[in-house]
Amino acid sequence: MEKSIENIWREGFVESDALVAPKINNLYNQKSIHIIDKFKRMFKINLIAIVVFSFAFLFISFFVGIPITGIIFFVTLSALVVINKKLLNDLEKIDIGISSYQYLKAFNQWINKQISINKRFSKFLYPIIFMSLVLGFWFKDAEGEPLGERLVSKILTGFPETYLVFGIPAIGIVIALIIIGLLALFGGQIYKWDLKLVYGRIFKKLGELMTDIESLRS
Amino acid sequence: MSSDFYKSSILPFAGIIIKLCRAYTNSQEDFEDYYQEVCLQIWRSKDNFREESQWSTWIYRISLNVCLTLLKKKKNNVQHFVSDSITAEETENNYAFPNESLNLLYDAIRKLSEIDRAVIMLYLEEKSQKEIAEIIGTNPNNIGVRVRRIKIRLKKILDGKIN
Incomplete structure (x- = not known):
């Protein structure tokens, strides 16, 4: 060999067509598939976590004496999982073979549908969870007597003038109704905060990608 | 992006x-x-x-x-x-640079271990020993010796002394 490897290297790349970057048309497809796959994975894990939690909580609730809370939690969360599983099935139906722009558009539509359904569900979910906790502790056995009734007896001993509605202090009912009202009012917002916390980064990347592809199309 | x-x-x-x-x-x-x-x-x-x-x-x-x-x-x-x-290492005929000497050099580089390939590529790109070490995650003192060894091996491959 006559030339040094340094010279071969230097001279080899002097020719203009030695370093032609390949087209990266497929890059957007890869990126969109990557983002959506990541979302699907997280969504599935989330659903599995809810199922595991609802079973575990049901089990624990019987042990700690608040089965009503456990049962209501279980039923409500199961409904949430069923609804979201159906949504996930719709997501799986999006054809991966379409262009990245169409794929992302379809995914975006699915996200909006999913957010809208879960937002509506959250208006009921949080008040139901609150009520299940109240009922669970109200009927919890406290030395042969429901905890709620015991609490009312104590209140009546201290404040005999307390106004009762169906054996429950009216002030307690008012406070519970205010909390339920606030949870129903802000349920959708709480869901959006939750969503942002879990999927915020993915949505940001998705938004960037959509803007990017749209700028290329215009 | x-x-x-x-x-x-x-x-x-x-x-x-x-x-x-x-x-x-x-x-x-x-x-x-x-x-x-x-x-x-x-x-x-x-x-x-x-x-x-x-x-x-x-x-x-x-x-x-x-x-x-x-x-x-x-x-x-x-x-x-x-x-x-x-053999997975066979290079396709249509996968070549316009410069024949460069193709031979690349074929020789592909015969090196994965890390040696990286070291020699970075060396040929005129990266300093410190930069090469930083990129590969090794000690800069070892890079000089390693480059010399790789160059000897490459020369032998190019001269047809080893396959």
């Missing part, structure tokens, strides 16, 4: 990405896959860039890591799915 990101932050360094990907692939198809994967990883990891090193050093590091990962995956696939009679 904005479309500008590719043009402003990746394309100016496309040369080294191409050179590195070429050293770890034997066909145009693989090369394009590797190149795209490197670009994808740079875009994916751009938020992790802390400016502790130069952007170019960071690109070298990502390119190298992606190439090594893909090569490892490919090797595993070859072991699992391809019969022993087919």
Whole structure:
């Protein structure tokens, strides 16, 4: 060999067509598939976590004496999982073979549908969870007597003038109704905060990608 | 990634990405896959860039890591799915540079170990020993000796003394 490897290297790349970057048309497809796959994975894990939690909580609730809370939690969360599983099935139906722009558009539509359904569900979910906790502790056995009734007896001993509605202090009912009202009012917002916390980064990347592809199309 | 990101932050360094990907692939198809994967990883990891090193050093590091990962995956696939009679290291005829000496040099580089390939590529790109060590994650003192050994081996391969 006559030339040094340094010279071969230097001279080899002097020719203009030695370093032609390949087209990266497929890059957007890869990126969109990557983002959506990541979302699907997280969504599935989330659903599995809810199922595991609802079973575990049901089990624990019987042990700690608040089965009503456990049962209501279980039923409500199961409904949430069923609804979201159906949504996930719709997501799986999006054809991966379409262009990245169409794929992302379809995914975006699915996200909006999913957010809208879960937002509506959250208006009921949080008040139901609150009520299940109240009922669970109200009927919890406290030395042969429901905890709620015991609490009312104590209140009546201290404040005999307390106004009762169906054996429950009216002030307690008012406070519970205010909390339920606030949870129903802000349920959708709480869901959006939750969503942002879990999927915020993915949505940001998705938004960037959509803007990017749209700028290329215009 | 904005479309500008590719043009402003990746394309100016496309040369080294191409050179590195070429050293770890034997066909145009693989090369394009590797190149795209490197670009994808740079875009994916751009938020992790802390400016502790130069952007170019960071690109070298990502390119190298992606190439090594893909090569490892490919090797595993070859072991699992391809019969022993087919050699994975054969370079396709249509996968060549216009310069014949450069093709011979690349063929020789492909015969080196994965890390030696990276070391010699970075050396040929006139990176300092410190930079090479930083990219590969090794001691700068060892790089000089390693480069000398690799060059001797390359010379032997090019002279046809070893296969």
